Amino acid sequence: MAIIGFIGLGNMGGGMAANLVKAGHEVRAFDLSPPALAAAVAAGCQAVAGAAEAAAGADAVVTMLPAGKHVRQIYETALVGSAKAGTLLIDCSTIDIASARAVAAMAQAAGLEVVDAPVSGGIAAAQAGTLTFMVGGSADAFALSEPILAAMGRAVIHAGPTGAGQAAKICNNMLLGATMIATCEAFVLAQKLGLDPQTFYDISSKASGQSWSMTSYCPVAGVGPETPADRNFQGGFATALMLKDLKLAVEAAQGADASIPMAANAAALYQAFAGLAGGALDFSAIITLLDGRLTR
Ligand code: NAD
Secondary structure, three states: OOEEEEEOOOOOHHHHHHHHHHOOOEEEEEOOOHHHHHHHHHOOOEEOOOHHHHHOOOOEEEEOOOOHHHHHHHHHHHHHHHOOOOOEEEEOOOOOHHHHHHHHHHHHHOOOEEEEOOEEOOHHHHHHOOEEEEEEOOHHHHHHHHHHHHOOEEEEEEEEOOOHHHHHHHHHHHHHHHHHHHHHHHHHHHHHOOOOHHHHHHHHOOOOOOOHHHHOOOOOOOOOOOOHHHHOOOOOOEHHHHHHHHHHHHHHHHHHOOOOHHHHHHHHHHHHHHHHHOOOOEHHHHHHHHOOOOOO
16 A cells, blocks of 8 residues: 555545545645644544655655645645655646646656646545546556546546646536536526426436536426535535636637637636625526526
């Protein structure tokens, strides 16, 4: 079993580190938040005093941090100078592709192995060990990362070279944001045209308008499987995180000269929604902006 440093023990990282412990790894954990660190210790991790200590002597180091600037800072100030040659650095945060490539280049120049490995699946999947990992890096680095990631997820997919994991994550979530808004719009219009929401669901879930946003995450309470809509949009995938991912897509598209008008509109709508309702509600709550429950 491996010695694994783990930095960033928040909503996602806490459950992921606990699953590495359950798989028999020695996990050396660090977070700026004392309560997050205490929860990790209760789950069987060893607390260390800083990110550099988490990396020293480790076989692998996992980071699960809010954004690119945090990952760059930790790589620059702690990991690259402290990890021994050959250590595998795995960044599971969702970050911009430029930052993912920059930290990978820095790590490789210091003789370290590195992958970007963002996840699909929320807090419940992090706790249950059922995340999907989209991995960017060399074939060798992917092979090293696979058994470690498998302890935290049920699918580990090699997306391509460095940055490809982040590219897959950004494109997937841009699709999710746009289809959720389209699904909300369809339910709102269907109801205004006199259709019962359940009847519309029964038809569209078996017709060409079907999507994951409709059949697995229906934004209408009481329709389809249980979703955050049935809990007043508490829990689930926060609006602030969807907005973050859509902004990453817009930024990536600008850098790649790609036209993404649907995603750009989705980003603008989520920005407006977050301005009115805050960022904490589940992202499917955007239906309340479209159906007039949330006043503009
Ligand atoms: P979070 O804010 O709950 O956790 C981040 C943790 O990082 C916090 O505990 C914070 O104290 C710690 N941290 C920040 N800077 C640090 C530093 N310099 N040193 C040590 N610790 C530091 O966020 P989260 O929900 O766990 O998300 C983490 C990442 O996963 C994000 O990139 C997010 O976009 C991505 N993600 C989240 C979800 C989700 O449903 N929450 C789903 C998929 C992907």
